[in-house]
Amino acid sequence: EHDKFVDKDVKKKLGQFYTPTGIAKKMVFEVRNELKDLSERDLVVDPACGTGVFVVETVKQMSAFLSFDELIKFVENNMFAYDVNPFSVIATKISVLNTLLEIAPGSVHKNNLLLGIPALNNIKWKNTIVDKEEKEFSIILGNPPYFKLDSKALKDIDGYDAIIYGQPNIYSLFMHWGISHLRTNGTMSFIVPQSIRSGLYFKNLREEMKELRIKSILHIDSRQNIFDRAEQAVFIICLQNKPVCNTKTRIQFINGNQNVLSEFSISRSKLMMGKDNNYMFIINKKSEMYDVLEKVYKNGTTLSVNDSLVKFSNGLFVWNQHKESLADSSDKAIPIVYGGDVQPVNFQFITSWANDGWKAFARITDKTRPYVLSGKRLLVQRTTNFEKDIRLKACLISDDFLENYDSYFLENHVNFLCCNSGKEEILTDEIMYYYLGLLNSKLINYVFISKSGNTQVSANELNLLPFSKNNVKDISAFVSKYLSELREHQEELDRLVCEAYDLSVNEINMILDYWGEAFMKKLQFKTNSRHISQLGRELVTDFVTALVELIKNSYDADAYGVKIILDKPNTPQSRIVLIDTGTGMTQSDFENKWMVIGTNNKITEPYTPKGRKKAGKKGIGRFSVERLAEKVQIYSFPEFDPPYRVDINWSGKLKLDTG
Numbered sequence: 130e131h132d133k134f135v136d137k138d139v140k141k142k143l144g145q146f147y148t149p150t151g152i153a154k155k156m157v158f159e160v161r162n163e164l165k166d167l168s169e170r171d172l173v174v175d176p177a178c179g180t181g182v183f184v185v186e187t188v189k190q191m192s193a194f195l196s197f198d199e200l201i202k203f204v205e206n207n208m209f210a211y212d213v214n215p216f217s218v219i220a221t222k223i224s225v226l227n228t229l230l231e232i233a234p235g236s237v238h239k240n241n242l243l244l245g246i247p248a249l250n251n252i253k254w255k256n257t258i259v260d261k262e263e264k265e266f267s268i269i270l271g272n273p274p275y276f277k278l279d280s281k282a283l284k285d286i287d288g289y290d291a292i293i294y295g296q297p298n299i300y301s302l303f304m305h306w307g308i309s310h311l312r313t314n315g316t317m318s319f320i321v322p323q324s325i326r327s328g329l330y331f332k333n334l335r336e337e338m339k340e341l342r343i344k345s346i347l348h349i350d351s352r353q354n355i356f357d358r359a360e361q362a363v364f365i366i367c368l369q370n371k372p373v374c375n376t377k378t379r380i381q382f383i384n385g386n387q388n389v390l391s392e393f394s395i396s397r398s399k400l401m402m403g404k405d406n407n408y409m410f411i412i413n414k415k416s417e418m419y420d421v422l423e424k425v426y427k428n429g430t431t432l433s434v435n436d437s438l439v440k441f442s443n444g445l446f447v448w449n450q451h452k453e454s455l456a457d458s459s460d461k462a463i464p465i466v467y468g469g470d471v472q473p474v475n476f477q478f479i480t481s482w483a484n485d486g487w488k489a490f491a492r493i494t495d496k497t498r499p500y501v502l503s504g505k506r507l508l509v510q511r512t513t514n515f516e517k518d519i520r521l522k523a524c525l526i527s528d529d530f531l532e533n534y535d536s537y538f539l540e541n542h543v544n545f546l547c548c549n550s551g552k553e554e555i556l557t558d559e560i561m562y563y564y565l566g567l568l569n570s571k572l573i574n575y576v577f578i579s580k581s582g583n584t585q586v587s588a589n590e591l592n593l594l595p596f597s598k599n600n601v602k603d604i605s606a607f608v609s610k611y612l613s614e615l616r617e618h619q620e621e622l623d624r625l626v627c628e629a630y631d632l633s634v635n636e637i638n639m640i641l642d643y644w645g646e647a648f649m650k651k652l653q654f655k656t657n658s659r660h661i662s663q664l665g666r667e668l669v670t671d672f673v674t675a676l677v678e679l680i681k682n683s684y685d686a687d688a689y690g691v692k693i694i695l696d697k698p699n700t701p702q703s704r705i706v707l708i709d710t711g712t713g714m715t716q717s718d719f720e721n722k723w724m725v726i727g728t729n730n731k732i733t734e735p736y737t738p739k740g741r742k743k744a745g746k747k748g749i750g751r752f753s754v755e756r757l758a759e760k761v762q763i764y765s766f767p768e769f770d771p772p773y774r775v776d777i778n779w780s781g782k783l784k785l786d787t788g
Contacts, residue, residue, distance in 0.1 A: 147179050148272040148320065150186070151387050152365075156318050157186040159345060159367050160268055163316045165194055171207060171267035174310075176257040176303060178210035181221030183270045184252070185228045192232045201229065205247050209266070211255040218254045225249060258286060258302050265310055269317040273303030275361065292337055295330040298322070304334055308341065311370045316344065318367040326364075326410040326582030329589045335408035339401060342369040345379040346400075348412055350390065362583060364412075373397060382414055395419060402580075405431070406593055409580045418579075418643070421636050425576055428630045429595025439560065440549050441591040443511060444539025446500045448487060454497050455488035462490035463501070464534050466526070468542035469764065469772050471510040474569055474615050476524045479764075481694065481706050491538055503536040504555040507546040507565055511586050512772075520577050520586060523568035525561060525612075544588050562605040562612075567596060569615065570626040572640050600629040675753035679707055681744040686711025687737050705757055712738070713766040716773055 157164075164187065167173070175183045187208070192200055204225065212218050226246065233239040276299050278286075283293070292305045300321050307317045325331045347365035376397050382390040393416040402409045413419060432440045446465060448455065456462035467487065470478055480489040493501060510522035526537075539545055546564055548554040567573050573594060581590055604625050611618045620641065627637040676693070683691045688711030696704045714723060735743055754761045754777070761777040 148182050150182055152320060153182040153186045155347065155387065156270060156320065156365055156367075157183065157190050159347070159365070160270070160316050160318055161190055163268060164191055167203075167207075167267060169203075169207070171312075172209060172264060173207060173268040173270070174209040174211070174266045175271045176211050176269065176306060177271050177273045178212045178221045178252070179217050179272070181210060181217075181224040181252075183272070184208060184210050184221060185224050187268075187270065188225060188228050189232070197232065197234055197238050200232070201242070201247065204229070205249065205251075207251075209251040209253075209264075211253050211257045213254075213256050215254045218252055222249045222252050225252070257306060258289075258299070262306075262310060265312040265315070267312050267315045269307045269311060269315070270319075271303065271307070272320045273300040275300050275322055278302075292334040294333045297330055298324070301325070301331055301334045305337065308337060308368070308370075311341075311368075313370050315370045316367065317369070318365065320363050320365045323362040323364055323582030324585075325366075326412065327407075327580050327590055328583060328585070329407065329587060332407040335401075335410075336404075338368065339408055340373065342371040342373050342376050343367070343378045343397065343400065344369050345381065346410075346412065347381045347383060350382060350384050364582075380412065380416075391415070399423065405433070406580075407589075409593070410582070411579050412582075413579045415643070418575075418639065421632065421639060422576060422579060424632065424636070425572065425630050426595045428599075429597045431595060432592040438549055439546055439556065439564075441509065441544050441588040442547050442552060443588045444500075444541050444543040444545065446491070446497070446538035447541050448491075451491060451494075451497055452486070454491045454494050456490040456492055457488060459490050459534070462492045464530075464537045465489060465491050465540055466508070466537055466543055467540045468510045468512055469774065471508045471522055471524055471543060472774065473519070473522050474524050474565075474612070476508070476527045476530065478527075478530050481708060482764075493536075497538065500538050501536050502539055502545075502552070505531060505558075505561065506539075507556070507561045507568075508539070509544040509546075509568060509586060509591060511542040511544050512584050513586055519574055520581060521568045521574050522586075523565055525565060544586065544591060558609065559602070559605045562608040563601050564596070566604045566608040566622055567626055569622070571619075571623045571643075572626050572630070572632075575640060575643065595630075597626075597629040599631075600625060604629065672757060675756040676707075678753040683707075683709035683711050684741065685737055685743045686713075687739045687741065713772070715765075715767045719765065719775065 164173075173187060175181075178184060188200065188204060191203065195203065210218075210221050212221070226242075226249070229242060229247075230239055233242055278297050278299055283297075286302070289297075289302050289305055292301060300319075304319060304321065304325070307319065311317050325334065344367040345365075346367070349363055349365070377394040378397060378400050379392070379394050380400075381392045384390060391414050395416060399419045400411060402411060411419065411422060413422070430437075444466070448465065454462075455465075464478060465488065466478070467482070469482075470476060478489075482489070491497060505528075506526050508524055508526065513520050513522060530537075546556060546561065548556060576594060577586075577590070580593075604622075607618075607622060607625055608615065611622075615622065623641060624637060627640060632640070680691055686709065688709035690710050692706075692708045694706040694708070696702075696706060737743060754763075759778065761775075763775040763777070764772060765775075766772045
């Protein structure tokens with residue numbers, strides 16, 4: 130319970146994501162048969178025990194088939210738990226002793242336990258990664274910390290060179306430690322970030338994992354409701370030190386409330402890709418879709434092959450490394466294209482950002498000159514929302530933008546398609562239209578979500594997508610013809626792309642049926658019946674009241690400043706721009722709070738995370754934007770989620786561009 134008293138920022142810095150009891154129970158239940166088969170020679174360990182939830186649930190599980198005296202003996206002699214935090218070690222010991230008291234079958238056993246309290250010396254204050262360990266374990270359970278390691282930290286760590294690539298995350302070292310200390314026929318179950326599925330930094334670890342049998346994967350669909358006061362995309366993977374050949378893996382999809390959405394078994398060869406694809410995991414909600422994916426890869430070619438004429442690269446301009454060059458206007462400066470400028474099919478250059486550090490322009494200096502680009506480019510946003518099925522946001526730089534600016538910088542959260550021989554060379558329209566069509570198709574988005582495990586859309590992952598060389602001219606001509614209204618012709622585009630991979634009519638329909646309405650999600654305002662009387666403009670009587678309500682929203686978001694810009698007033702192009710420094714709404718908050726009329730969250734949560742008494746009273750701030758303008762664009766920058774944009778036309782539709 131001490132997790133509740135740890136500041137969120139401190140917890141994030143330490144990589145502490147304490148495991149909910151329900152998740153721990155599920156993981157222990159996953160190895161219940163292996164626990165039954167343990168002998169007095171077998172050892173169990175949690176290498177990052179936190180408050181001891183895995184140890185406690187293991188004790189409870191084993192109490193079902195061991196006598197109390199046998200259980201006490203096993204806990205004392207065979208159960209190990211380590212943590213770098215001494216407070217966690219104490220908390221674990223207390224939790225285990227309390228559990229034993231609860232399990233004790235009668236007063237005699239309880240009294241004996243209290244008279245001779247076990248020392249639990251195998252629950253230790255220890256740096257698992259650094260300190261030497263000679264023992265091997267039959268069961269390894271855990272939820273390791275998650276944070277990136279810098280080069281300075283790596284200097285103090287030996288024995289992990291085999292799996293380190295680029296900038297590793299501490300959890301990958303725990304995974305390697307577990308694999309290295311797993312006995313033959315032993316079982317290891319970890320809950321880890323989904324980035325392990327496809328991230329380039331984990332390719333060496335995945336290569337190591339290919340030597341182990343994968344008993345099961347429990348895929349958690351949401352980052353919400355997993356860890357208290359933290360959002361992290363995770364899955365549970367159960368590995369066994371057993372032969373791999375001709376084995377199957379049980380795949381289970383569960384939501385944040387741990388309800389099972391689907392379950393099936395799949396052959397190892399379909400689950401884990403080969404060396405050419407960095408041993409990425411293919412995880413899909415439907416077993417029948419694996420055959421479709423196999424066909425797509427067979428009929429496509431990745432851009433990572435040596436003879437590829439094009440490839441994806443990421444923008445090289447890192448704004449916070451060139452602060453001295455940033456500028457507010459184009460006077461002696463050129464534009465910076467950020468990830469937020471890139472939306473599905475549409476490019477929109479944004480000149481005002483909520484982040485005070487971001488500027489729309491930068492001067493060309495000796496330091497920034499190597500990053501200057503020009504001409505039309507195909508762009509792909511590098512960070513998108515994990516929960517959303519539509520993950521690829523691709524567009525072409527608009528002609529209007531190029532008419533106004535001869536050159537520009539691409540910020541490092543933007544990927545772009547370029548010539549393999551050099552980034553400066555401009556690709557033909559035919560090539561760019563073709564790849565734009567593929568990246569905006571349901572099929573390629575489906576392939577991407579099946580292999581991608583995090584919010585990043587890296588150039589490496591794009592280069593490992595299977596691109597067909599068929600129907601190039603037809604797809605390119607189609608995209609060129611309908612570029613401005615491509616979404617209205619989505620199904621025609623999808624069928625063209627599917628045909629390029631020789632998919633059958635049935636297979637094409639499977640792809641289209643899977644997506645349903647997800648590709649263009651339409652949102653509707655939700656109301657509670659008792660608040661219907663609040664609806665209407667009567668609640669916001671004038672422009673001043675409307676602005677005050679929006680400023681209250683900023684205050685409730687813990688903003689320390691609000692900027693209001695009146696742009697081109699008294700003209701048909703006039704607009705009001707309101708920018709604050711507050712915490713951005715997550716997409717879940719937007720849909721379930723901002724879009725619900727008259728919510729009571731200000732009653733149930735009267736104070737902000739920084740302790741402010743919330744100013745809003747009616748939950749009607751959203752009506753203020755209706756009073757101010759017929760068309761609205763909302764940009765949100767959540768702390769732990771990628772940014773997103775919402776377009777509202779009060780006389781028409783509401784569209785959420787999230788990817």
